Amino acid sequence: MSDRLGMVQYGSDDEYGFLGRAYRTAKDLLTVNYDKLELIATSLLEYETLDGQQVQEIVRTGKFTPPPPAPQVDPPRGAPAGTPLPETPTKSAPPELPGLGTPAPATA
Numbered sequence: 001m002s003d004r005l006g007m008v009q010y011g012s013d014d015e016y017g018f019l020g021r022a023y024r025t026a027k028d029l030l031t032v033n034y035d036k037l038e039l040i041a042t043s044l045l046e047y048e049t050l051d052g053q054q055v056q057e058i059v060r061t062g063k064f065t066p067p068p069p070a071p072q073v074d075p076p077r078g079a080p081a082g083t084p085l086p087e088t089p090t091k092s093a094p095p096e097l098p099g100l101g102t103p104a105p106a107t108a
Contacts, residue, residue, distance in 0.1 A: 036062055
């Protein structure tokens, strides 16, 4: 029951109204195009992804052209193990300042 509409009762022929018509339309579309739906499912199982153009091709023609195989690429490699590393410069001692002497603990 709705506050705005009150009690609503559908007749047996309008039991589901537009939902029933939408359901029938969807079911009819899937039934008529079942072969295309099956081809999309099979292609997804084999190739894992389809782009929009491939799906459009299946819907329009009912056929699927597989994508070209991916190029073979060698995995990346680092530097060979025998490659010497550059030497790092050594730190030089700080310069001695005149008149400051060596630090000593404070005396009381």
